[in-house]
Amino acid sequence: MSFSQGLSGLNAASQALDVVGNNIANSQTVGFKSGSIAFADVFAGSQIGMGVTVAGVNQNFTDGVLGQGASSLDMGISGNGFFRLTDDAGRTFYSRNGQFQKDENGFIINNQGMYLNGYQATGTPPTIEAGAPVGPIQIPTGQMPASASTSGTMAGNLSSEESAIDQTEHPFDPSDNKTYSSVSQVDAYDSLGNKHTINVYFVKTGANEWKAYSSDTTAPVMNGDTPQYGEITLNFDPSGQLTTNPAQLNVASAAYNGAEALDFALDMDGMTQQATKTAMDNPSTNGFPPGLMNGYSVSENGQIIASYSNGQKQLLGQVVLANFTNPGGLSSSGNNCWTETPQSGQPSVGISGTGNLGTLYGGKLEASNVDLGAEMVNMIVYQRNYQSNAQTIKTQSEILQTLVNLR
Structure with a gap:
């Protein structure tokens, strides 16, 4: 024995x-x-x-220790959860190895060619819709298309010390600086991404009263040989607060280089009148030109955000995590992966930081x-x-x- x-x-x-x-x-x-x-x-x-x-x-x-990764697509998990992966045959695997890269079609894969799963952003601008299916995430390779300006803001102070201009004697003429008190500029973009420079002229017409005129100097609207201007009257109370409501200055242009004509309003509700110099606070519009992708990063909630040469950022997708009632019941399948078994229970899938899922960190890798x-x-x-x-x-x-x- x-x-x-x-x-x-x-x-x-x-x-x-x-x-x-x-x-x-x-x-x-x-x-x-x-x-x-x-x-x-x-x-x-x-x-x-x-x-x-x-x-x-x-x-x-x-948990293993989180260290710095070598790629912008490297990811590490702190706490509960696994990356969800699928292979070409549609089989599902789970892993804590966050070494990822792009394949020739832009899909995010691991070193064994398995596809990282998550939500794909769709639409213009790209968003993740409620109930979106979980599947492979693809990073687009094309440029971000232009977006036409549809709104804008201009806020600042108009000097109450300016002298009023008699418009009967000196009607507004942008070529004659004696017919306006000050001028400011804001950039806008049309449907093809052409940049338009919009001049906004301010004319003090009386005590606590101003007029503002808009002119697209890139593609002005013409009535015969006469330029057409957007116009609004701005009234202020004795404390310098704007009483015109709403204060919306129309901006219009002619069609330019095949693009649609601009037609939007500048919100001027933030204007004041005080006894200081006239100054504008970074006027802006919401349009932008086309841009090439500079790179991308992964946020703590698993969102993959791309940055572009036009200064814009765009959501591409969101990585999901999976967790099990009994992770110890998972079956090891090699290549740092596990598969679901009856002993592990079914996976619960969600985004980082929700439910019983841990936190995902972009640019990090979890050590053994x-x-x-x-x-x-x-x-x-x-x-x-x-x-x-x-x-x-x-x-x-x-x-x-x-x-x-x-x-």
């Missing part, structure tokens, strides 16, 4: 050393989770045991959680265990030899 006991001990210690060796070999594998072996004793209807068996190898899903010091100690212990079991077999052999020699 003792031969089988010692042999079971040798087998168990050998498998334990296999687990330790695998942990040490993967101490530098991104997202690797160390394993630990569990033993169980064996009885067969007597008080003397039959030896030991390996009850299983358990995975340790504690292997503790090399502890593994070296375990290796010594299992080696001694192996030697001791070998010694019991040797002792039983000597006892048996003694019995044989009795004849």
Whole structure:
């Protein structure tokens, strides 16, 4: 009987050393989770045991240290959750290895060619709609199209110290600076991304009263040979606050280089009149020209945001995470991946930081959680265990030899 006991001990210690060796070999594998072996004793209807068996190898899903990644698509998870991956056959895998890159079609893949799953942003501008399906995320390679200006703002102060201009004697004429008190500029863009420079002229016409005129100097609207201007009267109370409501100055242009003509309003509700110099506070419009992609980054909620040469940013997609009631029940499938089993339960899928899911960090990578010091100690212990079991077999052999020699 003792031969089988010692042999079971040798087998168990050998498998334990296999687990330790695998942990040490993967101490530098991104997202690797160390394993630990569990033993169980064996009885067969007597008080003397039959030896030991390996009850299983358990995975340790504690976090590894997050370090700096080498790519803008590198990602690391802190807390619960796994990346959801699919292969070309549609099979689903789960991983903590956040080393990702683009393939030739712009899809985000890992080193084994599996597709990272999430929500794809669609529409103009791109957004993620409620109920969007979970699937591979693709980063578009084309440029961001132009967006025509449809609104704008101009706020600032008009100096109450300016002298009023008699428009009967000096009607407004942008070519004659004696017919206006000050001028400001704001840029706008048409449907093809052509830049239009809009001049806004301010004329003080009386106490607490001003007129504002708009002119698209790039593509002015003409009535025969006469330019047409947007116009609004701005009235202020004795404390310098604007009383005109709403204060909307129309901006219009002629069609330019094949684009649609501009036609929008500048919101001037933020204008004041005080006894200081006339100054505008960074007037702006909401349009922009076309732009080429400069790069992209991943935010903590898993959103992939692209930046463009026109100064704009755009949502491309959002990475999802998956978690299980019993992660220890997942089945290891190699390549730092696991698959769902009845013991793990079904996955709950969501975005970073919601429910029981951890936080996703862009530009980070999760290191292996292997503790090399502890593994070296375990290796010594299992080696001694192996030697001791070998010694019991040797002792039983000597006892048996003694019995044989009795004849």
